[in-house]
Amino acid sequence: QDNRISIWSVGDLGNAGLNNEYQGEPQLLCDIRHNGDVMDMQFLDQERIVVASSTGTVTVFRHHQNNQTLSANQRWEKAHYHVDQDTCSGGAACTGVICSNPEIVSVGEDGRINLFRADQKDAVRTIDNADSSTLHAVTFLRTTEILTVNSIGQLKIWDFRQQRNEPSQIFSLTGDRVPLHCVDRHPNQQHIVATGGQDGMLSIWDIRQGTIPVSLLNAHEAEMWEVHFHPSNPDHLFTCSEDGSLWHWDASADVSEKPSFLHQGGRSTTYFSHNAINQSVVSAWLSNDPTKDRMEITNLIPNQTLSVNSLDVLGPCLVYGTDAEAIYVNRQLFA
């Protein structure tokens, strides 16, 4: 197997063509070999990338921009393992990693949670057997608290300030304990959390109240691999799935309320009315009334074939990768 971490350049961001012109193919800047499957990765800062491997290793790579190379900066071998750390075949896949410089949290198939600090050789904190099943994803709730989801349909909050190795709160789905695969927190309103399940269901949780989801939205036909709130337009949500589709959930307020000159083809106009609808954002995701705030849901992939495994969104750019070994970049998301 020859797995690599690669960095690509997608051309000048400021050079957008006038009429959605084809910008030219992404250019490969540099790459480096990676041992095992890449299960998850995230930028730690401008130069460093944290990568989770199926061998149980968490690696920090540094991208040297002056000569366009990648090098392995730091590595935590056997961050995740089954039974015995010293046996050579004991590695368990590390399934998720999240960073908040300088802290890195990783979770894996061994049900373990690790808290690392960049540049520190050993883990700052390890919670062994945090979960009896596989932890699929992790995200930061506050600076000292994280959220994890596992394969028996539970959403757990862990507080690192507490010394005991127990979650501070456990939420679970009603009905069948369908495994949850991804989790993301609303960028501004920290009590709103979205999770995606194995049956393709999108759940929205309010962690201030109750232990069950606020709303369940029937979305995809197969596992939902990733869910992301748009970091600057959080009433937009993106989900991708094994069924090959990528959905854009637009919960911005009712279109008819806006003055007509702000309409652009009937889709989102959040750039202009961002402030005005901040108040209604609360109701948008937590509202149970489908008639009041209409949600526009669009499938961004015209000819779907194989699974969309991962996506990321920033500003007007959306990037996603599929099992057909292709990466797609959309630079005019809200056009």
Next chain:
Amino acid sequence: FRDSMTALPSQVVPGADPSTRQLCFAWGPAEVLVCETLFGRRGGSSSRGEGELPPGAATRSADPVCCIADSRDGGSGSSHVFVVRKDQDVYIQTLRKLFNESHGIFIGLQRSEEELAGKSRKAQLVQVSKNYRSVIRACMEDMHQAAISTREPALQSQYSTQVSILSAMELIWNLCEILFVEAAAAGPLLLRLLDWVRLHVCDVDNMVREVLSSENPSKHELFWNVVDVFVLQGRMDEARHLLSKEASANPTSMNMYKILDDLMKKMPMPSLGNTQTLTEMELKWQHWHEECQRYLQDGTFASSSHMESICKILLGDEDAILEKKELMTTWYHFLVTRLLYSHPTVKPMELRFYAQACSRIIFIFSTSSMDLFLGGESSPEPLDTILMAAFEFEMHQVIKECSIALSNWWFVAHLTDLLDHCKLLQSHNLYFGSNMREFLLLEYASGLFSHHSLWQLGVDYFDHCPEYGRVYLELHIERIPLNTEQKALKVLRICEQRQMHEQVRSICKIMAMKALRNNRLGSALSWSIRAKDAAFATLISDRFLKDYCERGCFSDLDLIDNLGPSMLLSDRLTFLGKYREFHRLYGEKRFSEAARLLLMLMTAHIAPCSFWMTLLTDALPLLEQKEVIFSAEQTYELMRCLEDLTAGKSDKQKFQDDDVETMKVEMLRLALARNLARVIVKEGTLEGS
């Protein structure tokens, strides 16, 4: 292509020494296992005993991929098992793009509308064919870049070989597109063939570029060669443009030039639109041909040998054309040129005769000097055979020859599928039932399954093989190595979508066992829930209960407390959940509820018999409470349970019971009796009902 594709009748597996041991082999889904046996060589050899693979397998490039470690030592030395894999091409990094993109085109074709008839359907199929070709070209481009940029000579030669193979594939595909998919009629047929030649015979491009970019083209020594090239490829305008430069430089031949230019300008060409009928075109062409003839016979071009030869070419003179063989480099170029200048309105069915006429001169174009030296006809190269078969409209022959010559099934599988969609292949039933299209697709997809990640493409191919696709998929999908849970989930999703319940159960069991061995009870449970595997859920619950009995407390409370509806999957699991609930109620001091639950667990037979003793022991503290918890009814029930339990034991068991056991029973009996006494009194008094 010519140099790399020498047909190998057999290939030796290195390391397998047939002179000392007899070898045996076994077929797998994508591989062959060859191993050495204990038996030494006897005198005389069986037909297949040379360590060679049977011919059927060896037409692919069969390289041993790995050598599994020896099974035993001592004796006559260690023995090895060889895994021989058929499809090495699957592992070539740069071809992955080809496989992925063509998969997308394939799916699009299968899903496309069948209702479109006639012209629009044909246009759609031609577009699909063009898409395939553009993918081949893109891949060629990448491979070419890789060849230039790599520094290892071995890799470089491999890449270059691949480039020439891909180029040949595109050549063949293009011809098939013209003749079969588009089925160009007389008239446009020639134009398409001219485009085809221009696109693919590019050995002369460098020369052309050199001459055109030089300061004074007409003085260049290769000037006339380039003019000839243009004429041979029917590029009249470019030829005339160049000639005009010569004319201006050489005013004495102005007269000749003018006539030649005029002839070239007036040459009738078939048109793509409906502006003229075939008969009109033939008439015009006849006139023009006669005019050229007259000029030649009058000796107009006598003073310039170059121009005279051009005029002869215009007249379709075979010898004159053959003289320029270095500029044409291939016999099919010669064929098309000859058609252009002798029979431009050639009909598709007439092509075969012209092609066959060329077969005797193929050897003239052979680059191997050895052939020329030998004088006679050498055996034609595979590419020539394939193209010849195409010109003769022998589709099956084309496919057969390509299968033999190429090292993997990609080309023939996709081409055959496309031709099948054009309804051109009769359902040519092979003796084991499926047709040729299906057979090729099955072989191609099986090859994909030997790859650790391209197998996902193979699934879709199997889906579109109506007869055997499902069976093949069932066999292959269980053999994909599942090293992460995510991969297992993908495989499971594929199985579930196709209602392959056996495979779902089997995969879930494998994953659950792995989890169990790693002590991940929650994961194991989650897998058994997915497969609705009650037996496994029972197994897991027994593990939990065992842990409890040994340690006195539950592990993984987060799991047991949150079982939810999945508790109902198995009785044992239900018991586990309810038992935990009992403990919780006890902890919350809700004693009467706890008591009720405990009793229910026994009387409703949810608890396994082996656990009754533990349950009764758990009842002890409840019996000893100051307040009476169990009612009379309940106490009678408990006593009955205890008696059932002890009565069930045989005398021998009672004898073996140690003191602890007997004491426990005694204590229970005492506690129960005392409780009964108290409760009778309580219930008997006025307040206590």
